[in-house]
Structures are given as C-alpha cells and as structure tokens.
Amino acid sequence: MNENNDIIWQEEAGKGSDAMLTEERHEKIMRLVNTSGAVSVQDLVGFLNISESTVRRDLLTLDREGRLRRVHGGATTLRDDSLYEADMENLQDKYSIHMSEKRRIAQYAARLIHKEDFVYLDAGSTTEQLVDFLAGSEASFVTNSIPLAQKLGRIGGRVYIVPGRVKGDTEAIVGSEMRDMIGRYHFTKGFFGANGVAVHSGCTTPDEEEAVCKRAAMGQCLDRFVLADSSKFGLSSHITFAELSMVTLITARDDESLDYKPYQQMTEVHIL
Numbered sequence: 047m048n049e050n051n052d053i054i055w056q057e058e059a060g061k062g063s064d065a066m067l068t069e070e071r072h073e074k075i076m077r078l079v080n081t082s083g084a085v086s087v088q089d090l091v092g093f094l095n096i097s098e099s100t101v102r103r104d105l106l107t108l109d110r111e112g113r114l115r116r117v118h119g120g121a122t123t124l125r126d127d128s129l130y131e132a133d134m135e136n137l138q139d140k141y142s143i144h145m146s147e148k149r150r151i152a153q154y155a156a157r158l159i160h161k162e163d164f165v166y167l168d169a170g171s172t173t174e175q176l177v178d179f180l181a182g183s184e185a186s187f188v189t190n191s192i193p194l195a196q197k198l199g200r201i202g203g204r205v206y207i208v209p210g211r212v213k214g215d216t217e218a219i220v221g222s223e224m225r226d227m228i229g230r231y232h233f234t235k236g237f238f239g240a241n242g243v244a245v246h247s248g249c250t251t252p253d254e255e256e257a258v259c260k261r262a263a264m265g266q267c268l269d270r271f272v273l274a275d276s277s278k279f280g281l282s283s284h285i286t287f288a289e290l291s292m293v294t295l296i297t298a299r300d301d302e303s304l305d306y307k308p309y310q311q312m313t314e315v316h317i318l
Contacts, residue, residue: 068104071096072113075104079114079121086120087277099303106280118241118281147275147298150318152176155237155273155296159185163234166263167194169218169256170239172273177201188231190219190259213255220255225262236267238293242281243274245308248290250283257285264288276300279309 074094079085090101109116115124151172156179159165167173169191177197187205189195192212198205210224238260240249249272251257264270270293279297290312297306298318309315 071100072104072108075101075108075121076113080123084117084120084122089120102277103303116281118277118283144275144277144300147300148172148175148273149178150298151273151275151296153179154316154318155271156180156183158271159183159235161185164188164232166228166231166233166236166267167191167198168236168238168260168263169194169216170273172275173237173239176237176273177203188228188233190224190263192217192219216256218256218259220259224259228259228262228266231266233263233267235269235271236263237271237273238264238288240272240274240278240287241283243272243278243290243295243309244280244282245290245312247282248286249274249288249293250281250286252283252285254285257287260287264292270294271296273297276304279304279306 071094075090078090078094087098087101087105090096090105091098094101105114105116105121108114109121112124114121148171152175155176159180161184163185165185165187167176167187167189169189174191174194174197177194180198180203181201183203185204187198187203188208189198189205190208190210192207195205195207208219208224208227210219210221210227212219238249241252242250244250251260264287270288272288272293273296276297276299290309293313295309295313295315296318297315306315306317
C-alpha cells in the first residue's frame with residue numbers, strides 16, 4: 047500500500063461506529079475499496095470501528111448494487127475477471143480468517159469418521175484442520191493434498207496420496223492421473239472444501255482443474271460433506287463442482303445475520 051493510501055486509511059480510522067448512518071458508511075467503504083483495490087473484512091472492521099456482521103451486510107448490499115465485488119474475506123473493485131481472480135486469491139493467501147470456525151467444523155467432521163470408513167480428504171484449509179482431530183483413527187484415507195498427507199502420516203494415520211501434477215500454490219494434486227486413480231476407489235465418506243456456497247450456484251471454486259478433480263472424487267463417495275465456514279455462504283466463484291442437493295453442508299454459526307433456511311430447503315445443513 048503506498049503512502050497516499052496510508053493517509054486515506056488513517057483519515058477513515060476512528061471515524062466509524064455502528065451508529066454511523068448507512069449511506070455514510072457505504073461511502074467510506076467504497077472510498078477505501080477504490081483506493082486500495084482490495085480490502086479484507088478485518089481491515090474494514092479495524093479502520094472503520096464497526097462490527098464484522100455490519101461489514102458483511104454492507105458488502106453484500108454494495109455488491110448487489112453493483113458498486114463493488116464481494117469476495118471471500120473481503121471485497122475488490124469492479125475489474126475484469128482475471129484481475130478479480132487474482133485479487134480473490136491474494137485475499138485468501140493474506141488473511142487466515144475464521145480459524146475458530148474452521149476448527150469447530152473440523153472437530154465435528156472428525157467425529158463422523160469411524161474405523162471401518164474409507165475416506166477421501168480434499169485439499170483445503172478446513173479439511174487440513176480435520177487431521178488434528180484424527181489421532182488414533184483406524185480409518186483409511188486417500189487425499190490429493192501433500193500437506194494433509196504429511197500431517198496424517200506424522201500422527202500414524204493410514205493414508206494414501208494420489209498421483210498427478212502438484213500445484214505450486216496450494217500443493218494440491220490435480221490432472222488426469224489423479225482422476226484416473228480416483229475412479230478406482232469407492233469411498234464411504236468424502237470431505238471437501240469450497241471457495242463459495244450459494245443457493246443458485248452451489249459449491250464453487252475459482253480453479254477449473256480443481257473443480258474437475260473435486261467432481262471426480264465426489265462421484266466415488268457414498269456420503270459427501272462440504273466443510274464451509276460462514277464467510278463462504280452467499281459467495282459464488284467461477285466454477286460449480288457440486289449442486290447443493292449432492293452434499294451435506296457442515297458450518298459454524300459466526301455471523302448471526304446469515305440465514306441458513308434457503309440452504310436447508312435444498313440439502314442437509316449441520317450448523318455448529
């Protein structure tokens with residue numbers, strides 16, 4: 047962030063409060079977004095001194111009005127799709143948000159795994175947290191995540207990793223070799239991550255290769271669970287890898303303004 051941007055952030059900091067008029071608050075948010083290009087929810091909470099739930103409601107409103115683009119963890123200016131994707135990925139890398147939610151979701155998901163299960167674990171930050179609660183598990187696991195496989199191996203888990211090409215940014219394994227191997231397995235349960243979960247677009251991801259691999263793995267699972275913290279709901283990335291009716295959603299309630307009823311009308315939702 048350059049010096050001029052720092053000045054603007056400093057000017058806005060301390061002016062806000064939850065009592066601030068909505069229109070005034072929206073103008074401040076737009077000024078910060080347009081100045082910086084991309085901002086996180088936590089940035090806006092800190093600099094405007096308003097609650098996280100207020101920020102999320104404001105970003106949703108401004109997105110619907112076509113004034114900015116709401117992404118996972120924050121918002122960006124309206125750009126072409128390639129720039130939007132880059133901004134979204136940068137926000138995801140920069141801000142490790144909702145970790146307490148992810149831990150609760152992972153702990154609950156781990157309790158669903160029994161010793162007779164043959165489990166697929168998708169690459170992702172929440173699925174990786176799940177491993178911390180699998181010590182002593184007698185189940186068998188297959189994954190396309192190198193970090194997840196390493197963590198499982200260190201705690202003595204029975205884990206197999208699929209072949210394929212390794213993505214440098216996420217260390218997830220993708221490609222035709224991965225899909226061919228997955229097609230030979232028959233899993234009792236599969237646990238997947240998502241960049242967005244929305245009523246009309248289902249479970250989505252920005253990466254085409256990962257979407258294809260997720261679909262292939264889901265097709266081999268008897269029970270399919272998508273682990274998604276509250277920040278993922280209402281967001282849509284570019285590619286749908288599963289309709290809501292195909293999966294069971296596991297989430298944790300952090301944002302009291304989030305209405306889960308539309309999702310519950312389409313599929314089973316476990317709210318922690």
